[in-house]
Amino acid sequence: MRDKVLIGYGQGFWGDSILGPVRLVREGPLHYLALDYLAEVTMSIMQKLKGRNPKAGYATDFVAMLDRTLPDIVGKGVRVIANAGGVNPGACLDAVLDLARKKGIKGLKVGIIEGDDIQARIPELLQNGHGLANMDDGRALTSVQDRILSANVYIGAFAVAECLAQGAQIVIGGRLTDPALVAGPMIHEFGWQPGDWDKLAAGTMAGHIAECGAQCTGGNYTNWRDVQDFVRIGYPVIEASPDGTFVVTKHDGTGGLVNRETVISQLLYEMGDPRRYLGPDCTADFTSARIEEVGKDRVRLSGIRGGPATDTYKVSISYQNGFKTTGQLTVSGPDAVAKAKLCADIVWGRLALDGCTFEDHEKLVEIVGAGVCHAGIVEAKDPPEVVLRLGVKCNDEDKVDRFGMEIVPLVTSGPPGVTGFAGGRPKATDIVGYWPALLRKDQVKTRVRVEVS
Amino acid sequence: MARVKLKAFAFARSGDKGDGSNVGIFVKTRADFELIRRQLTTDAVKRHFAAICKGEVIRYEAENMLALNFILRDSLGGGGSESLKTDAQGKTHGLALLEMEVER
Structure with missing residues (x-):
């Protein structure tokens, strides 16, 4: 040894x-x-x-x-x-x-x-009484079963x-x-x-x-x-x-x-x-x-x-849980923070004009440079420029894409000093939900295989 | 006694725990450990993170490391892939705690 x-x-x-x-x-x-x-x-x-x-x-x-x-x-x-x-x-x-x-x-x-990898075994496990309930909130896995993307012990x-x-x-x-x-x-x-x-x-x-x-x-x-x-x-x-x-x-x-x-x-x-x-x-x-x-x-x-x-293993299950996207613009001073706030209001207002609205918890506005990471703790009063980050999430992919189309128009139809738009229109991407669960150890058998070059 | 920020003498690291963040903070001397143990109550930390943490604050102690560990529930805008936030994993929450003032 x-x-x-x-x-x-x-x-x-x-x-x-x-x-x-x-x-x-x-x-x-x-x-x-x-x-x-x-x-x-x-x-x-x-x-x-x-x-x-x-x-x-x-x-x-x-x-x-x-x-x-x-x-x-x-x-x-x-x-x-x-x-x-x-x-x-x-x-x-x-x-x-x-x-x-x-x-x-x-x-x-x-x-x-x-x-x-127990993804293929989930129906059998559920049938045999292994609920794989969400460890955080107790929900039954059946509520998302048709949207599971992966399941691993x-x-x-x-x-x-x-x-x-x-x-x-x-x-x-x-x-x-x-x-x-x-x-x-x-x-x-x-x-x-x-x-x-x-x-x-x-x-x-x-x-x-x-x-x-x-x-x-x-x-x-x-x-x-x-x-x-x-x-x-x-x-x-x-x-x-x-x-x-x-x-x-x-x-x-x-x-x-x-x-x-x-x-x-x-x-x-x-x-x-x-x-x-x-x-x-x-x-x-x-x-x-x-x-x-x-x-x-x-x-x-x-x-x-x-x-x-x-006597249980932790299980990590992922599932499709809607769509999201974020986009960003740079807004220069003077008055960068006020103009960035106005830009955000313009985007939500124009989307509403077109019948596209989001709940508050589905929207994100961040004025990066003015105090985002340490919000409410350390904030800048009048930075020379900020990055405006806007985002949405919801179950309707089309609405998320519609949002993505209303960011770049701000460069010519909003307040002055809006720049830095790169990467094209933000597009909807999957939200991958995380579902932690427990599974009895006697339900899992690991196998080892060794091969030689 | 003076009002000083924790960053003058403490260390921190943070990361995600589901939709919450964990913020570990530690110091180098027993006297400072007693200080943070006394002053960094869950209420004080919750107040400090009022604009970030929407849920409960839980505290654990690890005396061997002269450390406290806080869980800030509901502070990541959904957590993981669900969050739209820049700091979706609470990576900067440790430094945010170090901006807090204490009596020392």
Whole structure:
């Protein structure tokens, strides 16, 4: 058994910089590279793509990343864990095997984890009394059943460990939890078992710290002036030990900053009750951790306690929930704010003249530059210019498109100083509703398959 | 004692939780932790975010981090893909809290 396992986290979300994984692999020692490619909305987009093409529906960015890094990954023996499979892990597997063959890499073991996608099983589950009611408001799933776009169970770290145990160097999952990408290799390396609650909680907490990539190494940090060299910001490396303690660090010579404050900042990100962080493998108590700086850019966490997981998995369901669009114009001074307000009134007034009206909660007016993000807290009285953002949402796609046609006319038929209209008329896009639910664990079976290039 | 803004000594990070945001705030000393624990009541935070947060404010404590974590319910205009707002994920709510004045 290794006494230290190095797990890098190179992709905090779909769209993160490719330099994260590329530099993690090249610029220092690494045993595992974890990568997150999914968000709630991503799964619905991927289902749509798969509907049009049975070989689509996974994160093609992942394959593009491997195209640049696979020789290094193979050369250094780095094992890769990614939820890049989206709603089609099998197609992602084929694409990675094709890429390996194209590069003349033989014997690369690529594994997939399936079983998280329950969309096709929803009628059967409902029939058998699994209501999948909305966790937030208790609504029954039947109220949106005909509009479901995707449905996935959040799978935990033991499925990752199983895929590693079967020898996969590249592990591709669908909707794995972000922390599972980090806890999985710890379970595999250290032989942790279900019931090792404290250690599983430590793995979960390490995963939570790393799961947004550079957000624990100086990115989005309150004291941003203390952060050196954002350009070459180092992505996180977790140095894990068999007893569940771990150090958060980054490669030597990279930019960014790891200290107690950058780590605590990320621990608090998207946090609910810090005493009860629920995951598929355990419940973690974030208030139990001892957090200390043990060197330059090195923060150790120890003493973490955990408890049993619940007997349900969290399910993420997405559904079509109407249409929306937003458009924007720049309004210069003098009197930029007053003119922007007038512009908004003109748009709503002209739409009403044409019989197109929206409820208040369906409309958005933002005067960016005058105090939007911190509305009511910090506002500018007379900025030299503002960006006027207007938006609507409703169930009628035609009305949303009608709105989109009334923005650009302001340039010539409104107050002076209106400019900056780019990108054509805003068009209606789908609103993807998010439906969190719970499903009994005995209803979900994950399957692992490993193939060789 | 003087009126100072939290940004003079505290750190924050925020993100989304459904249609609410979470705002984590922490400090570096026990004295400052006792200060924010005493002064950052759910009522005070709700008042500070009156124009943003339309729902309930919930508070959790994490003493090991000298941190408080607030959930600002109904503060994202629907949240996720449903929101039209620029800051649909509450990414800037942490810095907004740091603009609050306290007695220190």
